[in-house]
Amino acid sequence: QVQLVESGGGLVQPGGSLRLSCVASGITFSKYAMAWYRQAPGKERELVATITTVGGSTDDAASVKGRFTISRDNGKNTVYLQMNSLKPEDTAVYYCNARYSLVRYWGKGTLVTVSS
Numbered sequence: 001q002v003q004l005v006e007s008g009g010g011l012v013q014p015g016g017s018l019r020l021s022c023v024a025s026g027i028t029f030s031k032y033a034m035a036w037y038r039q040a041p042g043k044e045r046e047l048v049a050t051i052t053t054v055g056g057s058t059d060d061a062a063s064v065k066g067r068f069t070i071s072r073d074n075g076k077n078t079v080y081l082q083m084n085s086l087k088p089e090d091t092a093v094y095y096c097n098a099r100y101s102l103v104r105y106w107g108k109g110t111l112v113t114v115s116s
Contacts, residue, residue: 001025001026002024002025002026002027002098002105003024003025003026003107004022004023004024004096004097004098004105004106004107005022005023005025005107005108006020006021006022006094006095006096006107006108006109006110007020007021007022007023007110008020008021008110009093009094009110009111009112009113010111010112010113011113011115012086012112012113012114013114013115013116014086014087014088014114014115014116015085015086016086016114017082017083017084017085017086018083018086018112019080019081019082019083020036020080020081020083020094020096020110020112021078021079021080022034022036022078022079022080022096022107023076023077023078024077024078024079024096024098024105025077027098027100027105029074029077029098030053030074031053031100032053032098032099032100032105033050033051033052033053033098033099033100034050034051034070034072034079034096034097034098034099035047035048035049035050035051035070035096035097035099036048036049036050036070036079036081036094036095036096036097037094037095037097038090038092038093038094038095038112039092039093039095039109040089040091040092041091041092043092045095046061047060047061048060048061048064048068048070048081048094049061049064049068049069049070049081050070051070051071051072051079055071055072057069057070057071063089064083064090067083067084067085067086068081068082068083068084069081069082069084070082079096081094083112086112086114087114088114088115089114090112090114091112091113091114091115092111092112093109093110093111093112094109094110094111094112095107095108095109
């Protein structure tokens with residue numbers, strides 16, 4: 001059974017940092033490109049960042065460039081999202097996504113709230 005389990009969300013003040021983690025099981029993790037998406041209340045889910053199987057990375061949301069960094073540890077079956085200089089508009093549920101060919105898997109999400 002495939003599972004993607006996100007953790008690390010919570011309440012943080014503007015300007016603060018959080019690191020999200022997503023642990024995968026039931027898949028050959030190193031074969032999957034990984035990504036983080038987010039969905040704010042009342043908005044569509046948007047792509048935040050992607051990372052290839054060998055660790056190349058792309059920040060896909062212009063709003064997070066220079067603030068968020070995606071990374072992975074294939075030995076731990078884990079993908080991370082380091083989020084710095086957080087803003088209230090970063091408030092959302094953050095989802096982990098695994099992709100291989102036409103196969104897609106999703107985690108259940110972790111809530112990040114940026115508020116003073």
